[in-house]
Amino acid sequence: MYAGRPRPPPAGSPRSSAWAPRTWGTRGPLRRLHGRAAGQEIARRAGVGTGTVSRHFPTKEALHEAIVLDRMEALAGAAERFAAEREPGExxxxxxxxxxxAGALDHGLADALSGGGFDIAAAARGTDHNVLEVLGGLLARAQEAGEVRADVDAADVKALITGCIERGRGEADEDARRRTMSVVLAGLRSRA
Structure with a gap:
């Protein structure tokens, strides 16, 4: 069954379920995860049996959470790199x-950010990849440096990010998304 394909890590290992979120990747919105079909598709892409998927993710919600948390981990890592390599406003x-x-390319992430049936804040609580906390930290540093207006908070910024994603989402208009993002970032700059 595994000839020429890597085996998933054994159950109970720290990253034993990491193969499923990475296998699903950005290939489809999370709302497309329909019961058995989702498990079968992930199993097919990962080169494992559907029983393996079911053992690691007994419900669609558990699979959904694993996928979103994997994406949040990647975002949090990017935020850490930006914070280490750039000035606060930048x-x-x-x-x-x-x-x-990321949200424009990954509809599942966009759905999670907009609150589409999944509470990312609750799921990420207690992990090293709470994107909303990371976003709040970057925002606070930029505000302390006088680069971003003091009258906005992380929830405002999350809503603005969601709006920018939505602007180009339906028609996949990258230029419209870029224009919207430019206007929003200009509006967030400190007026001092």
């Missing part, structure tokens, strides 16, 4: 753009 703007671009 890091904030870069992460804002990164999230907008």
């Amino acid at each position: 890091a904030f703007a870069a992460f804002f753009g990164f999230m907008v671009d």
